[in-house]
Amino acid sequence: MLNKIRLGLFGAEDSIEIMKSVIVNFPEFTIVPVSYWQDDEIIEKLLAHEEKVDMWLFSGPIPYKFAKRGSGITKSMFYVPYSGSSLYKTLLQISYHQQIPFNQISYDTFRPDELRQVAVELEVSLEPLYVNCYEGEIHTDEVVRYHYELWKKGQTKAAVTCLKNAQHELLNLGVPAFRVLPSQSAIISTLSLIRQTQETIHFKDSQIAVQMIEFDSFLSLTKDSFSTDEIHRVEIKMTEKLLEYAKEINGSLKYAGPGRYVIFTTRGILQEATKGFTQVPDPGKRELTANDAVTSGIGIGQTVYEAEINSGTALLHAKEHGNGSMMVVFDDKTISGPLGQPEQITYDFSSEHLQSISEKTALSVTTLSKLESILRKLGKKEINAHELAQQMKIMPRSARRILTELEGNGLAQVVAEETIHPRGRPRKVYQIELK
Template identity: 70%
Template sequence: MESVVRQYPEFSYISISYWHDEEIIEKLTMYKKDVDMWLFSGQIPYGFAKKWGGIVQPMFYVPSSGSSLFKTLLQIAYNQKIPFEQISFDMFHPDELERVFKESNIAVKPPYLKYYEGEVPTDEIVNYHYELWKNGKTLAAVTCLKNAQHELRKLGVPAFRVLPTQSAIVSTLALILQTHETMHFKDTQIAVQMIEFDSFSSLTKDTFSTDEIYKIEIKMTEKLLEYTKKINGSLKAAGPGRFVIFTTHGLLREMTRDFTIIPDFEILQLRGQDAVTSGIGIGKTVYEAEINAGTALLHAKEFHKGASMVILDDKTIIGPLGRPEQITYGYAPKHLQILSEQTSLSIATLSKLESILRKIGKIEINAHDLAQHMSIMPRSARRILTELESKGFAQVIGEENPHPRGRPRKIYQIILKQDL
């Protein structure tokens, strides 16, 4: 892959290697602020990164195609003389593997194949091949994972790796360039930030007067003009305590570090932690961006004063910015629409719940943790979980008691995707 990437002067790259699955997230965390795009050598590290959800940049992986497998089969047949029916394979879809054999005029149907999608522990792949070899069912293994090949050879198993072809790498690099151009276009999209300021939050009984409120409004306007200048935008007042800023997607994305922090924290928190609520909207037109910003502001208010939310042009919702409970969710996936019709829960609530489960990497949660992630009261979280339980989309699988004298907390297993 490096030898191919070096042929493209438009790319500068960092080469990152790992030997154990648990290193993947550690390496991604180490370099995530230094890259614009991620290119993975295969779908397993890509799957781990996607499941983790900590990467905001576009991610790609080079697929292992039938032509790359054909090269490996040719090497085995010519150099090793190993019968194909005594070889174990992994990753390839059964139909694809059968097609490669058929096109190669190999009159054998491969009997041993571990097909997988997404992230699979390397140990699971190694054990699959090793057990077959140890029990005398196979004489060799063909794997798409470098680390699996390395471990199998340490165990004495003749292991061959399917390497991506140069054409597959070139095609993926072309897709990366195309994505970069698309992102550059997106950076020029209109962005609108609506800011609502509570003038009364910093007043005391001794200073409560219309003159003081007016002074606060003037000072806030001055500060927002400074902030607007930083993002090359324009500011307009939209009523008492509410302001609208017009700028571009790219500038706001940079200011918020890919929509993870509150833009210019000092200005937006000018009068205390709970004073400023913000909604950011991205759109193809000014009207669309302004509508999205207003909707994002309403979502921010659902959390609490001081929250900032974002709605992108594809209706993806991100937020609250700068908080550990930040999640990303979207509107109306089909399975959530159907689930919403069968329960008393809104699509937005179900979408948030699905995003939280994806973020924590498991489908078990209690009401206390759900309340923290959603910024709602524990009784509201319990209502959500009991509603799902009553309709068969959740079940209690245990209890935990973090405090000896407290009430045990029920642990629920959530099943949002079913044959509805």
């Protein structure tokens, strides 16, 4: 049986009260309400309550989008979509009390096609003309400015917003502003999705996780203490440290040969210890120091065998990044790391699409997947050899070889040259198309 889900409710106070009135009928949830007013409060308030919740439910897409772009928030996040029924109620209020035509109202949050569908269902022949739809987060003052400028020019007679603070500011400016609130049906639908997600997470948390650890005992020796007895003492000390670490993560330690150990535990425990597979576990908890030169790979799998194979693969990739590195291979054959590094990337080493490219070039699927992940992380298709070398932690000449190989096979082309130093050679900028 699953434990109760600690659900953080985030939004304006009145929206939270509406959500609470629905969620009280679902005993599997306990509620942690967190209200906000200003945009700049969102991340700070979420982080302050992050450890008190299992999942977040936002009253709408705007605070949700701010949270998605924030750092340090690791819990699953959902928001209540503004369904047709909640908009119908608002439009009926405007029609009944204000008698304002559909096409003389400005809207935010909704997509034009959603509003057109509402017009069809309400049998309104007028098209919505003023719709501020946005993909990412948007600040309240931008929403207010959009509605206010239209109203001030006489193009609209009212505004429909999904933000309480935007409605408040618009009313202060004299704009007839109406707000769309979460509907009961949309809240119930989102709660169902949250429950399904929690069941999936519970299953994943119970998956087998294997951490393969390798250390070089010679690095702990000095010239004066170089002896087989001293090496043996170093290994005994390391075993003691790893036993303490295994105890911390409820795992069992297995000796796997000189300088190599394996710990068996569960995905959920390691995910918590590594803060969502982004950080190296606290050295204090591991009873390890920086001088221990521990390199490790974490493998996740449906079976012990699969997890152990994946941990070995992760260790090999970690060793490419040097002593002290840690990588993770998941059961879907994606790999992530190095943990704790600002340049951490996640890539796939079993992609069929990249396999076909690999067969045409001298580049491995892993190299191509790393490149694809780096471009996705940077949010662009252009890169130079120096930048690629930094991201991949390889020599610039190796990065140039990768780019030249892609260019020779029609997968990259030089689109610019950058001159960093007056006497230096210009750096070629390549546009990559892994098709």
